[in-house]
Amino acid sequence: MTVYRLGVLAGDGIGPEIVSATVDVFKAAAYKVGVEIEWIDLPMGWEGIKQHNDPLPEVTTKALENTHGWILGPHDSAAYPPEHKVKLNPSGALRHTLDLFANIRPAKTMPGIKSVVGEANLVIFRENTEGFYADRNMFAGHGEWQITEDVVVTSGVFTRKAVERIAHAAFKMAMKRHKKVTIVHKANVLRLSTGLFLKVCREVAEQYPEVAVDDYHIDAMAAHLVRRAKDFDVIVTENMYGDILSDLAGELVGSLGLSPSINSNEKLAMAQAAHGSAPDIAGLNLGNPTGIMLSTVMLMEWLAERHHDSKLEEIGKLVEQGLYQSLKDGVKTKDLGGNASTSEFAEAISERIDQTVLS
Structure with a gap:
């Protein structure tokens, strides 16, 4: 044994x-x-x-x-x-x-715990190594530079390898659940960075034809979670967006403390x-x-x-x-x-x- x-x-x-x-x-x-x-x-x-x-x-x-x-x-x-x-x-x-690389955060209503969005059962797949978190997206250093006393520049990193593996993890989970994945990005503004995230996730989706796929901009997604969290199943997104959305989702179904x-x-x-x-x-x-x-x-x-x-x-x-x-x-x-x-x-x-x- x-x-x-x-x-x-x-x-x-x-x-x-x-x-x-x-x-x-x-x-x-x-x-x-x-x-x-x-x-x-x-x-x-x-x-x-x-x-x-x-x-x-x-x-x-x-x-x-x-x-x-x-x-x-x-x-x-x-x-x-x-x-x-x-x-x-x-x-x-x-x-x-x-x-x-995968931070997997479910948000599910629990017995005896008040939920402000009614019944919900979703899981967020947050890419954990790159994106807009400057302390995690570098081999060495932290990805922030203070150019002058009044100017700071920060970086985000997006690679095909990282997006592919978090996307596969999300789609594999969706196959065990309700076969639905929502991609969250901001490709209308951050066209190259989160645009690559959206593009690669869509490419991975083609390998899972049974899974229904949609996508939303991060700001719209926050509103949709508040309005209709029950409609979502598996959500996949980059590092910072995943951190924010999962905290929001956790609080909506009861408490971030749970x-x-x-x-x-x-x-x-x-x-x-x-x-x-x-x-x-x-x-x-x-x-x-x-x-x-x-x-x-x-x-x-x-x-x-x-x-x-x-x-x-x-x-x-x-x-x-x-x-x-x-x-x-x-x-x-x-x-x-x-x-x-x-x-x-x-x-x-x-x-x-x-x-x-x-x-």
């Missing part, structure tokens, strides 16, 4: 609390299904600075290459010492260093919630672990497909069902109007996992 090795980077702020709660819940589900997982704690963020004077120590990056995947807690890079602020933050560095994601390539995947580290409530056992738990569900689904092991998918389903049932039963953390602590919320999910009868 395969023993899966999963890295655990607890991070800053509420990170240690919500990540610990997540590991506890997945231990319960793995035990129920009969899968052995080795959880490997690795320093990141303030813990990395304390141990190695680096928020993302080389020992951590190297160790991750020998795992099947990992959980990344939130980081508080804005509070790091000045010498570390100038570096890529830990999540950006991992995406860049390990070429995690939003999950994974960052992946063909060989590695990282579970990472979309929210921040909430340092104001750190250590108080108040953080909501829903986002990181659902991100880890996505990680299990990714691992199940990569390793052809349906038991991993079953682990994810157990956790997701237990989490949704807990919300439906009114077990909620303070941010959702409830009174459950982080650990109490996790315990409620574990109890429901234990009570589930496996088919």
Whole structure:
């Protein structure tokens, strides 16, 4: 039997609390299904600075290459010492260093959570390595230049290779869902850069004739999400647009604090919630672990497909069902109007996992 090795980077702020709660819940589900997982704690963020004077120590990056995947807690890079602020933050560095080109961010209505757009179930594929994020689109340097005290120039990078691989990832997902892909761009103004993104996505679409394809300008797409989020299935777009749209979509279906994601390539995947580290409530056992738990569900689904092991998918389903049932039963953390602590919320999910009868 395969023993899966999963890295655990607890991070800053509420990170240690919500990540610990997540590991506890997945231990319960793995035990129920009969899968052995080795959880490997690795320093990141303030813990990395304390141990190695680096928020993302080389020992951590190297160790991750020998795992099947990992959980990344939130980081508080804005509070790091000045010498570390100038570096890529830990999540950006991992995406860049390990070429995690696909940032996959679903937005789905949940039981017991108010959605301002009614029922919706979509997933955004954000190209994770290029586009208009200057800190991620260079082999070296950051892609920003201050020409004079009053003039700054920044760059965006778009390559056929990067667009092709994120497009294929989106279309493959669409084939498993409702066979519809929406391409988001700004080719009417940024004719060469996002024009290339649109052109290459359209070329890739020809390889998936069963998938219906449409496209929208980024500004119009934001309006369409607010007006009719339920009409969309898979959305593919460049780095910055994907970041903005996924935050919007997450808030529309309930809360950005509940939003999950994974960052992946063909060989590695990282579970990472979309929210921040909430340092104001750190250590108080108040953080909501829903986002990181659902991100880890996505990680299990990714691992199940990569390793052809349906038991991993079953682990994810157990956790997701237990989490949704807990919300439906009114077990909620303070941010959702409830009174459950982080650990109490996790315990409620574990109890429901234990009570589930496996088919």
